[in-house]
Amino acid sequence: MNIDPTLGCPCNGRFLVPAFTYDCPPAGETTFDLKSQVYRRRYDRCTMCGHWFARHDLDLSGLYERDYVEATYGGLAGMRQKFEAIMALPSEKSDNRGRVERVRAFAGDRGVDESKGPRLLDVGAGLGVFPAAMQTKGWHATALEPDARTLAHLRTVVGLETLNLPLLQLEAAGIAPFDLITFNKVLEHVAYPVELLMAAKALLLQDGLMYVEVPDVAAAAEGPGREEFFIEHLHVFSPVSLAMMSATAGYRLIRMERLREPSGKFTLSAFLVACSS
Ligand SMILES: [Zn+2]
Incomplete structure (x- = not known):
């Protein structure tokens, strides 16, 4: 698997060691049909920036299109x-509730007025619990999602506006700019997260905000069985690698938090603004 080895790390991938x-x-990992492939994979860890890179030759290309909804x-x-x-979880048990509070508080501090129906683009919306909650707070939420069945769920069950274009094509398609773009547990699933973050910049309003959540390498202290290291995750971030990726993609990092979420997940969250603003 060919994964950008640096994310902006000055070591250029020279100081990777097997992890x-x-x-x-x-246990607990979603079972995917690997056909005749042998299950074998590992992570390499950068000794400079602390980022973990998935290393394997397994063909996961059909994962999200064919199997994901069924398997998950x-x-x-x-x-x-x-x-x-998830929508019915009490606040102390809901990761999403904490996320909604963090994002709304930050947006409020930056002058976003919820009474004016600010526009949110949630990339890789999945079940849609986050955009659904934001919509009830006054936001106009659009969900971007590649999987056809997930799109149907987002439209009919959640009642969201949906898009099934690749992010890289949104600007050309004339999709109007957004006040806020969110990548909640998305960037770890793609080989080139810098590319996606860069493309998203063109979709933000002048003072638009970017919110990112990714799995935190701090989970490694609890061993290899943690969900942060499940097969879907091509990247596991350190605070340094998240900061470097943001800078490489042309953003200024405004705030980062190291979270232990109600579900037990080790998560890094970050608020970014495009460097030009
Ligand atoms: Zn590095």
Whole structure:
């Protein structure tokens, strides 16, 4: 697998050392149909910036298109159940509740007026719990999602405006600029996260805000079985690598937090603005 080895790290990938190695799926990992491929993968860790890179030759190309909804939720009915269960969680048990509070507080500090229906683009919306909650607070939420069945869920169950274009094509398609773009647990799934962040910059209003959540390498202290290191994650970030990626993509980092979420997830969250603003 060819993954950008640097994200802006000055070591240019020269100081990678092997970290966790897997020859079978850790408990709890979603089971994907690997066809005849042998399950074998590992992470390499950068000794300079602390970033972890997935290393394997497994072909996961069909993962999100074909198998993801079925394997993860057991189809559309399962998605609806999961969505409703998460929306009904009490605040102290809901990762999403904390996220909504963080984002709204930050946007409020930066002068965003919720009574004016500010526009949110949620990239990789998944079940849609975040844009759904933001919509109830006055935001006009648009969900970007590649999977056709997930799009159907977002439209019919959640009631969101949806887009199924690749992010890189949105600017050319004349999609109007957004007050806020969010990547919630998305960038770790793509080989080239810098490219996506860069493309998103063109979709922000002049003073637009970017919010990013990624898995935190701090989880490694609890061993290789943690979900932060499941097969879908091509990257696991350190505070330094998240800061470097943001700078490389042309953003100024305004705030970063190291979270231990109600679900137990180790997460880094960051607020960014485009360098020109
Ligand atoms: Zn590095």
